[in-house]
Amino acid sequence: MAQKVSGVVKDETGKPVTGATVALVKASDSATVKFAVTKAGGEYSFTAMPAGTYRVKSTSTGFSNAYSEVLAVATEDVSVADVQMKKLTADLNAVVVTAKKPMVEIKADKTVLNVEGTINAVGSDALELLRKSPGVMVDKDDNLSLSGKNGVRIYIDGKPSPLSGADLADYLKSMQSSNVEAIEIITNPSAKYEAAGNAGIINIRLKKNKNLGTNGSANAGWGIGNYPKYNAGLSLNNRNAKTNLFGTYNYNYNKGLGTIDSYRTAADTIFDGYTKMINRNIGHSYKAGMDYFINSKQTIGVMVNGNISNGSMNTDSKTDIIFQPTKTDVRKLQAY
Known part of the structure; x- marks a missing residue:
């Protein structure tokens, strides 16, 4: 894919804003797709994003957050989205840093x-x-x-x-x-x-957990796209003045969909193809180890980590083959 979104981030006077964090977000739910940082002239660019509708969000110290207009990015599109940022003003009698x-x-x-x-x-x-x-x-x-x-x-x-x-x-x-x-x-x-x-x-x-004593945490997440995905994890830690014992375990399930459309001609024949790919991945990862604090600046330790994964992909392809030797003689075959 060759989609590209680029532009310039400027302040109210037209001066470029250097070093601003720029995020390409989905227009539907503001989910972040990609990050970039503006160059010396305020320029930024994003490439190879899926077709869809987006906005560009810009943040920088001393400025309020700014957004571009909604962009509709289609295949092979090159879109331009300039962003204007507004400087923050503060009441010097009531400044909280x-x-x-x-x-x-x-x-x-x-x-x-x-x-x-x-x-x-x-x-x-x-x-x-x-x-x-x-x-x-x-x-x-x-x-x-x-x-x-x-x-x-x-x-x-x-x-x-x-x-x-x-x-x-x-x-x-x-x-x-x-x-x-x-x-x-x-x-x-x-x-x-x-x-x-x-x-x-x-x-x-x-x-890394730096709290003394024994502590731990558990987390779980769930998401939905074309298919649901979810994850869960557990982390335990025991730390004292000289040693730190730690361990984590994570589980991840992800299922995704990909499609490819193709269309080509050769002499008097048309090949119209469609491929659907469904991939599934189940992952288990773990980490366990120990640190020994020699002094405030020196630490030695040992750690074991690894992962076990099981993935698969199912592919379903279909190609329509259309012969067109003359305008009145058209035959159509399907190949699976």
Whole structure:
């Protein structure tokens, strides 16, 4: 697909707003499809989104949130949506200062998508979070690319994941978004990372419980698209001054629908095809480990994690073959 939405974010005077967080949201329910960050000239762009109706939401410190008009994006469309932001005014006699992490942070060496404490922390999985992340593309086969380049390496808490391909996708689907603190997107990895991954590094930081004593949490989520999907998880933690024991288990069920329409001609023959793909994935993931705190700056630990997944795909294809040798002699066959 080649759909694209782009535009410029400006203030009331026409000056570009640099570093604003821009979200492509569905017009129907405001669900976020993709994030981006404006460049020096206020420009942003989104590519390869499904056809549908959208709005562009822009947020930035010192400005009130702003939205574009509703866009109807069809196949092969290139749409332009400029956004104008309004500066906030405050009563200096009654100013209350609060600190809150932005959804997307631009740092010298990486871009960070903050997940904890946001709407993205509920009812999703790590692969869906990557679909929304700036510069990250996930194709129909769940392969990852970064800024249009293949060969992305996935790290978990700063350690390279040994998984790749379908195994990596299944693992990311089984990782609930409620367990993710942030996603770091590193297009130019430093020496601390391995040289592998010429497209860059995506480091997924998982949440860690820092409360003393024994505690835990349970969560469950449910969603509906073409088919229902649901997930559940349990987390337990025991921490004292010197050690920390932890463990998590997550269950994820996801069923999706994909379709392909094709139409081509060859000489006097027309091939009109339709393919329906129903994929189902059941995932179990677990993590258990222990940390020992040598001092305030040094920690050693051991951790075991893994996942068990069971996926399937049913494909139903139909092609109508129409022969048109003359205008009066038309025959139609169906191939299944």
